[in-house]
Amino acid sequence: MSSIFQRRSVRSFLPKPVEDDKIERILRAGMEAPSAHNRRPWEFIVITGEADRQAIAGMSPYAKMAASAAAIIGVCVNLDLGGVENPEDTWxxxxLSAVTENILLQIVEEGLGGVWLGWYPDKDRVRAFADRFKFPPTVLPFSVIPLGYPAKKADGADRFDPRRVHYGVYGTQK
Ligand SMILES: Cc1cc2nc3c(=O)[nH]c(=O)nc-3n(C[C@H](O)[C@H](O)[C@H](O)COP(=O)(O)O)c2cc1C
Incomplete structure (x- = not known):
């Protein structure tokens, strides 16, 4: 079964570090993502230190699992790399969404689990993360991905819903 159908958010982790080669393959998968004009405006921060993981867990009410993850990948935009002259150009x-999904799928390929934590556009979360990790002003955290060896097996219920699919004209279904 492909990783797309196996993937589920994992929020509890074994107390076991993740090998560096796995992290590198996960980052490689992220950098294979498509991007508008092939700008590839991404940068990544890899965090493993306990105090930093605890701090991230406290930056959002929905990030508690970050404290017990083996590692956290911050998926970031560098607005300079994006060639963005108009701040309202948010292609x-x-x-960065494509990058985040690629990363989640490679996490499954590596026998690991992870969860996409929404960071951008929450201003408080973006500011807290950027300040702690000393980002320059043109770099913003987009998503935050705690990962590690899963503490339990995820269930993979089928979500296909034919009522959401329209053929030729809206409202026409098989
Ligand atoms: C943009 C976005 C933001 C999310 N933010 C959080 C979050 O802050 N905390 C969390 O535990 N899960 C977060 N999730 C994960 C969703 O809760 C999860 O994907 C959804 O419940 C479906 O479950 P599944 O990932 O197991 O398929 C987020 C997912 C997305 C796509």
């Missing part, structure tokens, strides 16, 4: 949000 990069789609680029």
């Amino acid at each position: 990069w949000v789609q680029d």
Whole structure:
């Protein structure tokens, strides 16, 4: 079964570190993502230190599992790399979403689990993360991905819903 159908958010982890070669393959998968104009406006921060993981867990009410993850990958945009002259040009949000999904799928390929934590556009979360990790002003955290060896097996219920699919004209279904 492909990783797309196996993937589920994992929020509890074994107390076991993740090998560096796995982290590198996960980052490689992220950098294979498509991007508007092939700008690839991404950067990544890899965090493993306990105090940093605890701090991230406290930056969002929905990030408690970050404290017990083996590692955390911050998927970030560098607005300079994105060639963004107009701050309202947010094509990069789609680029970074594709990166985040690629990363989640490679995490499954590596026998690991992870969860996408929404960071951008929550201003408080973005500011807290950028300040702690000393980002320059043009770099913003987009998503935050705690990962590690899963503490339990995820269930993979089928979500296909034919009522959401329209053929030729809206409302026509098989
Ligand atoms: C943009 C986005 C933001 C999310 N933010 C959080 C979050 O802050 N905390 C969390 O535990 N899960 C978060 N999730 C994970 C979703 O809760 C999860 O994907 C959804 O419940 C479906 O479950 P599944 O990932 O197991 O298929 C987020 C997912 C997305 C796509």
